[in-house]
Amino acid sequence: MSNRLDSAATPLLTVDAVGKEFFGNRVLEEVNFSLYAGEILGLVGENGAGKSTLMNILFGMPVISQTGGYDGRILIEGEEVRFSSPFDAIDAGIGMVHQEFSLLPGFTATENILLNRESTKYNPLVEVFGDRIKTLDRRDMRRRADEAISILGFSIDPEALGAEMPVGHKQFTEIAREIDRKSTKLLVLDEPTAVLAESEAEILIKSLRGLAERGISMIFISHRLQEVIDLCDEIIILRDGRVVKETKPAETSIFQVASLMVGRNVEAVSTERRLMEETETILDVQNLWVDMPGETVRDVTFSVRKGEIFGVGGLAGQGKLGIANGIMGLFPAGGNVTVKGEPLRLNDPALSLSRDMAFVAEDRRGVGLLLDEPIDWNIAFTAMQVQDKFVRKILGGLIKWRDDAAMREVALDYINRLEIRCTGHRQRAVELSGGNQQKVCLAKAFVVGPEILFVSEPTRGIDIGAKRLVLDTIRQVNEDTGATVIVTSSELEELRSVCDRIAIVDSGRISGVRDASRPAEEFGVLMLGESPSLVPAAATIGGETF
Amino acid sequence: MTPPVKNDSAVHKFTGTENVKHFLISNSVPIIFIALSAIAIPISGFSAGYLIQEMLTRLARNSFLVLSLLIPIMAGMGLNFGMVLGAMAGQIGLIFVTDWAVVGIPGMVLAALISMPIAAFLGFICGSVLNKAKGREMVTSYILGFFINGIYQFVVLYTMGIRGLHIPITNPQLVLSRGFGIRNAINLTGIRRALDNALPLTHNFGHFTISIPLGTYVTIAAFCFFIVWFRRTKLGQDMRAIGQDMAVAGSAGIAVERTRVIAIVISTVLAAFGQIIFLQNIGTMNTYNSHEQTGMFSIAALLIGGATVSRASITNVFVGVTLFHMMFVVSPTAGKELIGQAQLGEYFRVFVSYGIIAVALVLHAWKRLQERERARRGLRGE
Ligand SMILES: Nc1ncnc2c1ncn2[C@@H]1O[C@H](COP(=O)(O)OP(=O)(O)OP(=O)(O)O)[C@@H](O)[C@H]1O
Ligand SMILES: [Mg+2]
Numbered sequence: 001m002s003n004r005l006d007s008a009a010t011p012l013l014t015v016d017a018v019g020k021e022f023f024g025n026r027v028l029e030e031v032n033f034s035l036y037a038g039e040i041l042g043l044v045g046e047n048g049a050g051k052s053t054l055m056n057i058l059f060g061m062p063v064i065s066q067t068g069g070y071d072g073r074i075l076i077e078g079e080e081v082r083f084s085s086p087f088d089a090i091d092a093g094i095g096m097v098h099q100e101f102s103l104l105p106g107f108t109a110t111e112n113i114l115l116n117r118e119s120t121k122y123n124p125l126v127e128v129f130g131d132r133i134k135t136l137d138r139r140d141m142r143r144r145a146d147e148a149i150s151i152l153g154f155s156i157d158p159e160a161l162g163a164e165m166p167v168g169h170k171q172f173t174e175i176a177r178e179i180d181r182k183s184t185k186l187l188v189l190d191e192p193t194a195v196l197a198e199s200e201a202e203i204l205i206k207s208l209r210g211l212a213e214r215g216i217s218m219i220f221i222s223h224r225l226q227e228v229i230d231l232c233d234e235i236i237i238l239r240d241g242r243v244v245k246e247t248k249p250a251e252t253s254i255f256q257v258a259s260l261m262v263g264r265n266v267e268a269v270s271t272e273r274r275l276m277e278e279t280e281t282i283l284d285v286q287n288l289w290v291d292m293p294g295e296t297v298r299d300v301t302f303s304v305r306k307g308e309i310f311g312v313g314g315l316a317g318q319g320k321l322g323i324a325n326g327i328m329g330l331f332p333a334g335g336n337v338t339v340k341g342e343p344l345r346l347n348d349p350a351l352s353l354s355r356d357m358a359f360v361a362e363d364r365r366g367v368g369l370l371l372d373e374p375i376d377w378n379i380a381f382t383a384m385q386v387q388d389k390f391v392r393k394i395l396g397g398l399i400k401w402r403d404d405a406a407m408r409e410v411a412l413d414y415i416n417r418l419e420i421r422c423t424g425h426r427q428r429a430v431e432l433s434g435g436n437q438q439k440v441c442l443a444k445a446f447v448v449g450p451e452i453l454f455v456s457e458p459t460r461g462i463d464i465g466a467k468r469l470v471l472d473t474i475r476q477v478n479e480d481t482g483a484t485v486i487v488t489s490s491e492l493e494e495l496r497s498v499c500d501r502i503a504i505v506d507s508g509r510i511s512g513v514r515d516a517s518r519p520a521e522e523f524g525v526l527m528l529g530e531s532p533s534l535v536p537a538a539a540t541i542g543g544e545t546f
Numbered sequence: 547m548t549p550p551v552k553n554d555s556a557v558h559k560f561t562g563t564e565n566v567k568h569f570l571i572s573n574s575v576p577i578i579f580i581a582l583s584a585i586a587i588p589i590s591g592f593s594a595g596y597l598i599q600e601m602l603t604r605l606a607r608n609s610f611l612v613l614s615l616l617i618p619i620m621a622g623m624g625l626n627f628g629m630v631l632g633a634m635a636g637q638i639g640l641i642f643v644t645d646w647a648v649v650g651i652p653g654m655v656l657a658a659l660i661s662m663p664i665a666a667f668l669g670f671i672c673g674s675v676l677n678k679a680k681g682r683e684m685v686t687s688y689i690l691g692f693f694i695n696g697i698y699q700f701v702v703l704y705t706m707g708i709r710g711l712h713i714p715i716t717n718p719q720l721v722l723s724r725g726f727g728i729r730n731a732i733n734l735t736g737i738r739r740a741l742d743n744a745l746p747l748t749h750n751f752g753h754f755t756i757s758i759p760l761g762t763y764v765t766i767a768a769f770c771f772f773i774v775w776f777r778r779t780k781l782g783q784d785m786r787a788i789g790q791d792m793a794v795a796g797s798a799g800i801a802v803e804r805t806r807v808i809a810i811v812i813s814t815v816l817a818a819f820g821q822i823i824f825l826q827n828i829g830t831m832n833t834y835n836s837h838e839q840t841g842m843f844s845i846a847a848l849l850i851g852g853a854t855v856s857r858a859s860i861t862n863v864f865v866g867v868t869l870f871h872m873m874f875v876v877s878p879t880a881g882k883e884l885i886g887q888a889q890l891g892e893y894f895r896v897f898v899s900y901g902i903i904a905v906a907l908v909l910h911a912w913k914r915l916q917e918r919e920r921a922r923r924g925l926r927g928e
Contacts, residue, residue: 116798132781
């Protein structure tokens, strides 16, 4: 679908020597590329390489002008533009799906998709009070929402409320919103697949390809390199704010892209195994059910040994995410859960926390961080609240003092261990890139040092080089503190590289628990449960092997 | 390839007791007041006929005012004292029609027409100020009410009635004996019960007779239809969006501040009409006091009806007005019967109206805290 061969055509988008500095911190330098109608451009780079910043410039986000604007030029169809707000960008035919969600919790999918572009009907009062007094044409709105959803090829309930949708559905709703906007010529997608399970991501990739065939150009940002190679016509690799290479999928490989991103060779994961001793059971779950929308758990029974890293895998929507959420009391649950030999009362989150359990939820956007506070604060906050860590007591506890030195030390340690890219431990969380915010979330849980740690989707949004760091840190925390870790992930390879045993969830039930050293195919069969007709191509089960 | 994504509905349904518990918690405020009434009514010794008549009259008198609070709540601006400004505008309209001796329904309509631009202007000011105080609308509008009240008093007390120089009011029954300024108590004989009795309806139930102010109820019904219809307009949809998340609504291109101002303007204009309806029922107007209690009593009634700062329905209005005024009628007598002191009942009445606002707000804050706690749990665990 590329018009590139036709040398006479003007590119839809030309980025000419664009640069950006945040208060002396240069994050983009001399970025050049162009994009033709119907082309899909993949933008890859490490966490903090400057991808989101570049897209914010393109979309006229206010944060850019508030921090001193940018250098260089952006041309749309040969004409220079300098958007002062996202509305200018939208008028010029640019649509953007941001790294964070922007859905209204009390609106249905339909209402969210058509937000501020609702279909309306005339009534006589319009003559007096103007167009805004037109009544909504609910039926037509529903039709348009159905249409946008069907172009996506993913079924979302058009009447589901934003607050009650599973994460993946939220993402599709956001994209459907851009599809409904008929004037969109260029669609910017900032990590649209990060919150999706692999199967959902595949559907998305397919529908994006369909959109490109309709002539819509796209800029696609992702840390899942296989997707980028599968989907894109052109790939641009950013490192430290510079374009280090522009290439085509056919001319490259995941390994090459990954190496260029990090600037050194990325080795494939060596899955060294350790021998797990037969320790006592620390967590025993019997007949657990959890009523979590889109991730219903029906009847789950398993037990975890002390000091183990236990994996929970499975396809999207089968209930793997519901297990941790149910045990931690975030959704209504029932059944028998025994922690360290004592029964745990369900549906009581405070209790779950007080019993030395901690949870890193899968949906970390928004609730995970105190965005206006510095990194060290964010990392120490929970431990301080729950356990009185980082508190110096004077006069036998009468006066409590925040121990800034200790907070600094632990923050610097994790900044170092997880390679959090920042200007220092006092930088505000809001100024970090998406992936680096994620790392702060994880550091926070590690600092609490619970006996049982639930981590859902630990490497979501983390670049290929840093994934290893995150998994290693989980392993390290487990070994150093003896914490039992329950990792939930949709990436089987990730689970296989870090866990001792893995349970696979299918249709709300556990279809099997296997040693992590068993071959991937064995897990693949378990994932599909008793419905072999759904077997996807073997390659998609494995995912990226990094 | 078939997408291997299955989505079955939840197997677990909430049990009966869970549902009941949820119902009790979310309706705790009205339930408490129903219980209080159930205790106080028999003690007071009022007859059913008397109470029914009282409630019918008071519902007609107050519902319109309380309904005017709904639209700003929809726009996420909370419980708003902006309506007090509307009440003042309504009173200014009434002063003029009384002076001109326009009577009956035409008098009310004329008063409404006069008050409309004044209310709209005051609403515009109020909305603009509230845009500078997002999230603190309730307190800000309360204080703004005091400020505008000062201006109102100045206008009414000093500028009205001075011949040739100021606003011409000639009727000596309105003007203070010193020659300018409006008297404190104005007899609204011209429009008294004009709307209530426009469609007379009385019914004899044997030992008691009930008269229903049908004209007013028809007006209130029209207002309810307006609100239901308004929710379905583009403007209503925009207000709902803003009420949920100003940032998201703004980034979708909705003119947030402008829409908020419109919400307040609509509310003040309707409150002006509401005050006119209220006063035609009472029949006399306390020029310097009538509007002051309007805001507090309307908000109290709405909260008692089970509304919150962020959610309020038409049902909340009617339930709230009924319960609030039931307490209002019954408690002084009940207090007297119980302790032998009418004064105590009077205290209780004041306590009810102010205390309930505090209680309802505390309950609301508590509920919000629970929600935030829930969000923080995710955070805490991390
Ligand atoms: N508002 C801001 N103020 C200061 N620095 C900022 C701000 N926003 C981003 N940065 C910095 O700019 C750099 C690039 O961030 P950006 O969000 O573009 O990264 P990214 O490539 O999208 O990474 P990720 O893959 O983690 O999302 C980071 O070092 C970040 O700290
Ligand atoms: Mg980013």
